[in-house]
Amino acid sequence: MPRVDAPHRSDTHETRILVVDDSLMFRRFLSSQLKKEGYHVQDADNAESALERARLEPFDGFVVDLRMPGMDGIELCRELDQIRVQEGSCFVIVVVTAHEDSDDISRALEAGADDFITKSSELPVVKARIRGLLRRKQFEEENTRISDELRRTELETVKARAEAEARAAVAEELSRANQELEASNRRLRETQTQLIQSEKMASMGQLIAGIAHEINNPLAFVLTNIYNIQSWLKDVEVVVTPQLEGKLRDRFERIQPRLADVSLGLTRVKDLVLRLRTFSRLDEGEFKTVDVHENIDSVLMLLGYRLKPGSVKLVKEYGFSGWLDCFPGQLNQVVMNVVSNALDAVQGIADPTITIRTGRVEGDFLLTVEDNGPGIPEDAGRRVFEPFFTTKAAGQGTGLGMAISQRIVQAHRGQIRFQSSPPAGTRFEIRIPLDLGEQLKQRGGDHGDGRDTGQGAPRR
Incomplete structure (x- = not known):
């Protein structure tokens, strides 16, 4: 039992x-x-x-x-x-x-x-022997109790340590997952905004191309008729002018200069339409060989409302001669972003000046855009190409312009960087390899969207 x-x-x-x-x-x-x-x-x-x-x-x-x-x-x-x-x-x-x-x-x-x-x-001896043994028993029991307590404490400590390590591991994993989620959300927002921006630019390019086409046809008709009228007037001028007197003769003699003014104005409109058609390449993802100065001028024409005489002094020093293999629509977007930022930088200063230069450096096409604005502070300078970073007021910028520009230039295997020493202004420098077409052909001819994919070799 x-x-x-x-x-x-x-x-x-x-x-x-x-x-x-x-x-x-x-x-x-x-x-x-x-x-x-x-x-x-x-x-x-x-x-x-x-x-x-x-x-x-x-x-x-x-x-x-x-x-x-x-x-x-x-x-x-x-x-x-x-x-x-x-x-x-x-x-x-x-x-x-x-x-x-x-x-x-x-x-x-x-x-x-x-x-x-x-x-x-002797009785005292008996009692002492029994007392000693019982005391030893108590010591053994106490030792056992202490040992058990120590083992239990040790087990609890080990368990607590294991739980703490497990919680720490879970916390670390959760933190890492949160960071990855935050990074994914940030990339998603960036991509979404970039897609919206690209869609806006593409829509604008299509709209501009459509408007230019609609204007170009009647414009050509009017210019042709103006030319014919001017030619006909020259034929009848010799016969009719001697027969006219006074006020009537004076009016007749003014017709030819007035027609010349109309022709000049229409020619300017024709040039504007041509530049609009050039800028409308924004909706094209095709890799081409282009006159880069024509592209730059088309961007400046669209920014003309901000470059009116007396508002900003624009200096163009084009030293590059030749053609450039690139995605022209994307290059236009880079020029638009950089020049727009320069225009924002010189607002409200005395004698605002923007200088645009082109040249050839170490086998690269070089474009510089320099302004005499207040410059970029050091803390902001470290974040210029960071997505969604902007120093503009709310609603005046997405903070994606320079980030998109950097990606476009990198897709062209080039570099974009800047120098700024407040308050001495800012200089942006864009370099694109002149042999980009050859580089892409060596990679298999893929260059359709700015990321080494597309439709064959560059063409003019």
Whole structure:
């Protein structure tokens, strides 16, 4: 029968001792003496009864007579020791013998006894031996308790550390996921805005091309008729003029200059339409060889409302001669963005000036746009090409102009950079390889959209 575990007791609990001896007189004597020491003492007159009680209730110590009828003390020690091992108990076993026989004592100790005393020993010695063993038992129990506590604390520490590390790993993973999500959202916003901007530019190019086409046809008709009228007037002028007098003759003589003024005005309109058609290449993604100055002038023409005489001084120093392989619509967009920023920079300053130069440097086409504005502060300069960064007021800029320009130039395998030393103005420099067409052909002829894809070699 399994022993019923007693509730947990503190170090000052009442110590329970079971005295096992077939001698009633000795049991009563020893029990009474141990009770005087403050122990709770019970007794049993045989080993079988003691073993049964040991399995039912807890004891701190057993005082066992070595020689008893039935199961002797040595066998009882062996059974008690087995219980002690199985249950992890710390109770002590003291063997009592009437004669100090070394063989019996040796057998008892081997069976699990912790100590032995003779019945002839002085009572103080008996008490001291039992007290010492019980104290050792308490120390062992305390050590066991402390060890268990340490193990539990260590396990809790390990568990807490593991949980903390797991939480840290989850937090780190969550932080990384949030950063990736934020970066993805930022790229998505950038791409979406860029698509909208590209659609706007493409729509504007289509609109401009349509308007230019609609204007060009009647304009050509009017110019042709003006030319014919001027020719006819020259034929009749010789005959009619001598016959006219006074006011009528004066009016007739004014017809030819007036027609010349009309022709000049219509010629300007024709030139404007031509430049509009050039700028309308914005809706074309085809790689071409173009007159880059014609493209620049078409952009400046569209910005003409901001370049009126007396508002901004525009200096053009075109030193480049030849043709450039590029995506003309995209190049127009870069020029538009850079020049527009320069115009914004010189607003409100005395003698605003923008200088546009072209040239050839180390096998590259070079375009510089320089203004005499207040310059770009250092903190803003580090973010010029950052998407959605703008120093303009809300609603006046998307912050994508320079980011898109940088991507376009990089797609042309070129470079765009700037120099600024406030308040000495800003200089933007754009370089595009002159052999870009050859480079793209070596990559397989793909260059249709500015990212090495498209429709064959450049053409004029």
